[in-house]
Amino acid sequence: MYDVIVVGGGSAGLWTAKTAAENGCKVLLIDKRAKDDIGRKISYDSTPPYVFEQLGIPLPSGKELDDTGDVLTVISPNKKHRVEAAVPNVLFSRRLLGQRLAGYAADAGVEFMYRTEVVGPVIEDGYVVGVRARHLDSCDEEEIRARIVVDASGFYAVIRRKLPPEILVQDPQYCEDVVLGYREVRRIVGESNDCPPPEYRGYYDYLGYHGGYLWIVREENNWANIGIGVQDYPGNPGPVRPVQEFADDNPAIGPECMVRGSGDPMYIPLRSCQPQLSANGFMMVGDAACQVRPSTGYGWHTGLLAGDIAGKVAAEAVKKQDVSREALWDYDVGWKRGLGAILASFDAIRIMCQSVPNDELDFLLAKGILGSEQIEALWNDKPFEVGTGKQVSSFFAGIGHTGLLLKVKSVIDSADKLYKLFLEAPDSPEGFEEWNRERVEIFTNLRAKLGVKVHEKDYFGEGMKHELK
Ligand SMILES: Cc1cc2nc3c(=O)[nH]c(=O)nc-3n(C[C@H](O)[C@H](O)[C@H](O)COP(=O)(O)OP(=O)(O)OC[C@H]3O[C@@H](n4cnc5c(N)ncnc54)[C@H](O)[C@@H]3O)c2cc1C
Known part of the structure; x- marks a missing residue:
């Protein structure tokens, strides 16, 4: 029996596994890939350097x-x-840095199971107690148990999406x-x-x-x-x-x-995080939890930072022999009151930038509403400010672009509300329902003001067959 099973060896899973193991847990990391393919991904391959300093690891060098x-x-x-x-x-090279992270995890005592696909959770009495896994070489299936299962399987979130609403509250997939x-x-x-x-x-x-x-x-x-x-x-x-x-x-x-x-x-799940990040015997990190930066789609470093909190909270819960939602809630709090609050506010800006016509985007850049200061915030994970609502009003009043003025004001207002709401994330699951109701309301109102329509899509059936057009 493991203390922690981490499903997926991307940046989020590797760092969660390493951190939990370093803090005393017996950890198994399962990935469907072969050992040499850990970290491999076609991407822009870019990340903000602050994450290396924050986590106390060397910046990429040499071939990395x-x-x-x-x-x-x-x-x-x-x-x-x-x-x-x-x-x-x-x-940087995603594969080489992934291999370095895997080395850190192995040094911390993490066991690895490669070429093994997790097909779903094992649930008992409202707790996630393990995973069902298929070994890709032999096609054998087995059930593997742990006190805590961490879903770090990326966009498809193989555990999260199979959890019923009485265990985990999730947003619809738009x-x-x-x-x-x-x-x-x-x-x-x-x-x-x-x-x-x-x-x-x-x-x-x-x-x-x-x-x-x-x-x-x-x-x-x-x-x-x-x-x-x-x-x-x-x-x-x-x-x-x-x-x-x-x-x-x-x-x-x-x-x-x-x-x-x-x-x-x-x-890439280009949105702010799922509302509930932990449940009985369960946590999720990285793309599986939608923890990307909505302004740029960067999820490599955010997964590491989420994994750092999740691994520590998991280890603490295992030590206390309590893996209930209440015991794991510090992870929700740690993420939401930290980087999660900033990324939630960015999500309002993201929705605006995706919804306004291109000539309005031209205007926002031309007039410095989206100026250097704002771009620096959105690309460096710093709180976003577009001046006060009053400044924006007087600025637009001179130009007479009333429709856009109203949109920008709604967006600033929503970004601000989301930031504050996340900073005030409840201390325990008791306050979650009300907190989440407010969160959903802010997004619903913002979309209504911007005239944005959303459509639910099942990426896990037909969506997986999506071909490159
Ligand atoms: C084209 C493109 C460009 C991008 N550019 C950047 C960029 O420049 N910077 C940036 O920060 N982000 C970028 N991203 C986003 C970034 O790649 C992801 O946000 C990041 O990889 C998420 O990390 P993760 O650990 O959560 O998941 P992943 O990196 O997706 O890792 C998930 C792991 O889980 C394993 N897995 C999945 N399902 C199962 C299963 N059922 N059983 C066992 N194992 C499983 C996978 O094999 C994989 O190893 C880009 C994405 C794309 C598509």
Whole structure:
């Protein structure tokens, strides 16, 4: 019998497992991948460097490190307005850093079970008490038990989505809260205004790409990493065509392509966290808990930071021999009152940026409503401020863009309410129902004011067969 089973060896699972083991737990980490594939993922491969300092681990170096930067240019949909902001950035090898994290976990005593797919939870008396797992080489199935099961299986959240509402309160899955990711690494063959120049120490981010964003960064030897997150609204064009059109229309980018593809999975839950992060015998971290940064889709570092709290809380609960929802609640509190509050406020901005027409996004950048200060906050996990509602009102009054003024005011108001609500997350599960009612109300009102419609989508049946368009 294990103290903790962690399902999934991405950044979130590896750090949770390491932290729980370091704090005295007997931990098993199960992943469907082979050992050498741990960490492997096609992504932009970028992360803010502060996470390494915060967790006390060395920054990527040697083969792990692809590049570093300290600046970002956000470009409006009509390409006429550019906002530059100080955004420290590390580009790294996901696989090599994943292997380093796996090494930390192994050193802390974590046992690994590779090539094993978890197919669901084992539930007894309202508690998650283990997992059902299938060994991919032998096809044998077995039940493995633990005091706490941590779902770190990424977007598909193999345990979370199988828990009934009496154990776990979950949000519906709206496709508008998901982006489809894709990237290509193409040869740079010249210079153009749309491609960062050789000396530029950062990347360009284009807004207004089908409810998402497109990035381009120069890599070594004249390669450009070009990628996209396209909002999964009904009828979206998929992520491949927009990247190829951008590259083909850009005289600086040639047809030679070193790598192309999506992550596994290609989906990013672009929203703030699930409302309830722990239950009896259960916790979730990373994409499985929707703990990404909604402004950029970065979930590598947020998973590590969530895992740091979850691992410590799990170990404390095991020591006290109480793995009830009450005993694990400190994880909910730790996340929601910390980075979770900031990311929840970013979610209001994300919903606005995805819903307003491109000419309004142009306007927000042109007039500095989304200026350097705001971009710096949204890309560096700092609380977001657009000045006071009054300042914004007087600013817009001179311009007379009343419709947009009302939207921006609602968004600022909602961002502020979400931030405060998360900072005041209840001390115990007793206050959860009311807290969650308020949270849902803020999002519902915001969507109503912005005229945003959402659609539920089951990614776990048909959705899994989604092909790259
Ligand atoms: C194209 C693209 C670009 C991106 N760019 C960036 C970026 O630049 N920076 C950034 O921070 N984030 C980026 N992201 C998002 C980032 O990749 C994720 O947020 C992050 O990987 C989430 O980490 P995780 O540990 O929660 O899950 P994952 O990394 O998805 O890891 C989940 C693990 O669980 C395992 N698993 C899944 N199901 C099972 C099962 N049933 N049984 C056993 N094991 C299972 C998987 O094999 C995997 O090892 C990008 C995503 C995409 C798609």
